Amino acid sequence: MHRAVASMTVFCTCALHPGIPAQAAQHAGHGGSDLLMAVPSTPTGGDPFLVRFTADTPSTFTVMFAGGCFPLFARNIETAPVYETYLASSVPARGGFTLAVRDERTGTTVARLRMRIRPRVPVVKHMSAVYVKTRKRRPANSEQNRMLTKALRTRSSERLWTGPFVLPLDSVIVSSFGVQRIVAGGLSYYHNGVDLRGGLGTPVRAPNDGVVVLVGRNFNAHGNCLVLDHGQGITSCYLHQIHVREGDRVSREDTIATVGNTGWSTGAHLHYGVYVQGKATDPIAWSRLTGDTADGE
Ligand SMILES: [Zn+2]
Structure with a gap:
C-alpha cells in the first residue's frame, strides 16, 4: 500500500439530451456507422452492465440512462474510437429503458439503444x-x-x-x-x-x-x-x-x-x-x- 496521488473528478456536462424525437433512428449522425451496445443486453435489476460505443471519429461522449448523465471513457483509442462505461439500474427497475449517447463537442445525440431490464427475483x-x-x-x-x-x-x-x-x-x-x-x-x-x-x-x-x-x-x-x-x-x-x-x-x-x-x-x-x-x-x-x-x- 502507498499514499495515492489526488485523482481528478469527471463531471458530466449535459443536463439533458433534449430535442430527440421518440422515433429517432437507433444510430444518428456520423454517417450512421456508430455502434452502441449493452453487455449483457438484458441485465437484471441491480446488476451492472457495460455500455460500449464505437464512434467514427474521436470526441467527448456522454450517455443518458434512467434520468442520469454519465461520461464515456476512451478505450483502445489508438486502434479504434471505442468508449465505455459501466451503469446499473435500481433493484426494483424492470421493463424498457433508452440509452442515448451525446457528442459533447457538437451537442448532438449520435446513438440510441432501447434495452430491457430483467426483473430481479423478489426475496x-x-x-x-x-x-x-x-x-x-x-x-x-x-x-x-x-x-x-x-x-x-x-x-x-x-x-x-x-x-x-x-x-x-x-x-x-x-x-x-x-x-x-x-x-x-x-x-x-x-x-x-x-x-x-x-x-x-x-x-x-x-x-x-x-x-x-x-x-x-x-x-x-x-x-x-x-x-x-x-x-x-x-x-x-x-x-x-x-x-x-x-x-x-x-x-x-x-x-x-x-x-x-x-x-x-x-x-x-x-x-x-x-x-x-x-x-x-x-x-x-x-x-x-x-x-x-x-x-x-
Ligand atoms: Zn449487509
Whole structure:
C-alpha cells in the first residue's frame, strides 16, 4: 500500500439530451456507422452492465440512462474510437429503458439503444426484533449518511481496476444483495450489498485495486465503514473494522479490514457492497464480468 496521488473528478456536462424525437433512428449522425451496445443486453435489476460505443471519429461522449448523465471513457483509442462505461439500474427497475449517447463537442445525440431490464427475483426478509431494537438505539445520522453517499458517488477519471473482482472473504453469503428487508411498521429497504459470514478479526482483502476515499468511525447505522474508489464511477464499501487510512492506495488482495460487528450489525460479518455511478449493484456480479475490453491489460 502507498499514499495515492489526488485523482481528478469527471463531471458530466449535459443536463439533458433534449430535442430527440421518440422515433429517432437507433444510430444518428456520423454517417450512421456508430455502434452502441449493452453487455449483457438484458441485465437484471441491480446488476451492472457495460455500455460500449464505437464512434467514427474521436470526441467527448456522454450517455443518458434512467434520468442520469454519465461520461464515456476512451478505450483502445489508438486502434479504434471505442468508449465505455459501466451503469446499473435500481433493484426494483424492470421493463424498457433508452440509452442515448451525446457528442459533447457538437451537442448532438449520435446513438440510441432501447434495452430491457430483467426483473430481479423478489426475496423478502422480516428483520429480527434484535435488529429493530439496535436501529432504535442508534438512530441514523444524516451527516454520516451524507458522507457515505458522497464517497460512494466518487467519479474519478483514472480506471484503477482490471478484470473480475475477487471476493474479499472466502466464506458463504448469509444475506444476498437485493433482498427486500421489512423492518417494522411498513418500513422496508433493499439490502445494498452481500453479508459474508466470518469470525471476528478474519482478514478482509481488497477485491481490486483502488484508493481509500472514506474511513468512517463508529457511524450510527454503518459502524466502522470503509469506501474504496476503483475509478470511473466504480466504488466499494466494507463494514465493520478498518485497517487502512484515507488516501491509501491498495492493490487487489491487500488486507484492508477485518470482520467486525458495529453499527446496526447484530453479529460478526462482512457487509460488502459495490456501487456504479452511486448505484448499489450485486457485488457477486463483479466476480463474473465478461466483455470488458480492459480485461487482461
Ligand atoms: Zn449487509
